[in-house]
Amino acid sequence: MPTQLILKSVVTIGLILLVFYPIVDKYNHIDNHIFQTCHFVYDRIVPVGKNMNEWLSECRIQSRRAMTKTSDTKKLLLLGNQILSELQVSHLELFSQEESDAIWSDTDFENGIESQFIDGQLIVTRILPGSEGLKKGLRRGDRVVLGKDESLTPYEFNRWKGKLKIERRKKNIDIDLEPKKLATNRDITVTDIEGLKIITVESFKSQYFKQDKLDAIVAKIKANDKIIVDLRGNNGGNFVAGLRFLSSFICQPSIVGHIKKNKNNGRVGYFDDNLDDEYQIQKLNDFDSVALKTYSTKKCLPSPVAVLIDANSKSTSEWVALAFRDKLQTPIQGATSAGELLVGIWYDISYIWGQVVKLSIPEAFYESMHGFQIEGHGVSVDITLYPRRIDFELGHDSAVWQAVQAVNNRLDKTAK
Incomplete structure (x- = not known):
């Protein structure tokens, strides 16, 4: 039993x-x-x-x-x-392999359409070269026509698949979009507008700051040029890339801020002029604080007359903009930046997930020479610029056009 x-x-x-x-x-x-x-x-x-x-x-x-x-x-x-x-906090996120590859290669499935809300209406502000939006004939200033209960964000518009109605100068146009894989070139550019040089920096990723590329940009600028630096939409990138860019204007080695970890025991390091990401991470591991110190340069560019930022200016672009104001008294125009400036270190945690997964963790923070931390606050502007649809309809980038007009008006008054 x-x-x-x-x-x-x-x-x-x-x-x-x-x-x-x-x-x-x-x-x-x-x-x-x-x-x-x-x-x-x-x-x-x-x-x-x-x-x-x-x-x-x-x-x-x-x-x-x-x-x-x-x-x-x-x-x-x-x-x-x-x-x-x-x-x-910023810079704390999981990424699939597809998402990670898209971020680091500036490649994504999209329509290549940048837009924003102006007076409650979704307006096209930029069409990327080679994009689906360009092929379908979209232009700056076009307005997305939505029904009473319909909504669409700029992000959704850029990835929209299907038909949409567009209003252009009081005429409605039907378009049919299908997002495609688009590789975006974010090299630094220099354009001439109304006698001013506009230096557009869309990214501080290392691939856009090879020394030969930067030298080619510097060579386009003359000693008497009036410069506007455009950092809008710049998601940040490499520390040394930011220092290289600043060095062309500050010209002498100068500390513009610090990257600090959880504590500060007095061990302060510096970044050599080395774009390698692994090198920079190792520096952060070796020291409690790393001073952001610019480098000596062969050619010194004139101080910018304005720096443009917006709510999509993040990370490295934020401390670079602040350094222009702190060191060169350059006025900042546009809109307050994102306030996302913790230092994210990327890890491959595929061993946890059983497939390729990347993880960004904020392990240090930025502090300016005046003790200001950008994270959660952003960089404020000296002059707020409000986008105007009419500027886009005339083919202008509204913020750039307003800044150019303001600078030229100021120069005209000074000349008189």
């Missing part, structure tokens, strides 16, 4: 294990994806003013709930980013 009871118990336990083991296994597997990511962040992130122990505990709870709903990696990455976003 006891033997039969024991056998029945063994069989019962075995059946229970057969039923529940797959669930437990899945439970642990999902928990490892998201919770291990949270723990990885917990060990490295710069202090963010949150109770990290509570956040980590909540991450465990949410990740366990997730396993009952889905095993789809895209959905889990979305959930992971939702959990990370609770810390409310």
Whole structure:
């Protein structure tokens, strides 16, 4: 009798294990994806003013709930980013391989259409070369016509597939868009507008700041040129790229700020003129603080008469803009920048997810020479520029056109 009871118990336990083991296994597997990511962040992130122990505990709870709903990696990455976003800091995000490749190669599936809301209307402000938007005949100043209950953001417009109605100078036009893979060249450009040189810097990624490219730009500028530096829409990039650009204007080695970690024990380093990302990360690991110090240059460019920024100016472009004002008293125009200036270090955490997944973690912060931290505040402007549709309809970039007119008016008054 006891033997039969024991056998029945063994069989019962075995059946229970057969039923529940797959669930437990899945439970642990999902928990490892998201919770291990949270723990990885917990060990490295710069202090963010949150109770990290509570956040980590909540991450465990949410990740366990997730396993009952889905095993789809895209959905889990979305959930992971939702959990990370609770810390409310920049440069903290998970990326799939496709997303990571698009960021670093400036390649994406899109229509190549930049737009913004002007007086409550979605207006086309720029069409990228070689894009679907250009091929379909879109122009600056075009307005997206939407129904009463319809809505469309600039991001959605750029990735819209299907028909849309466009209003151009009181005439409606039907277009049919289909986003395609578009590689965007973000090399520095110099254009002449009404006697001023407009230096447009769309990115501070290292590939756009090879010394020969920068030398070619510098060679286009004369000693008496009036310069406007356009940093709008610049998502940032490489520290040394920013220092190289500034060095052409500041001309003598000069500290414009510091990158600091969780603590400062007095170990201060400097970036050599080396664009390599791994080198710069190693510098951040070796020192408690790294001073952003410009370099000596062969040719010194005249100080800009204005710097343009907007809400999409981020990271390196923010401290570069601030350095122009702090060091050269250059007025900043446009709109307050994004305020996203923690230093994000990228990690490959594929071993956690079982496929290629990248993770950016903010591990240091920027502080200006005056002790100002841009993160969460942004760089304020001296003159606010409001976009005007009429400028775009006439083929102008509204902010650039307003800045050019303001500078020329000021120069005319000075001449008189």
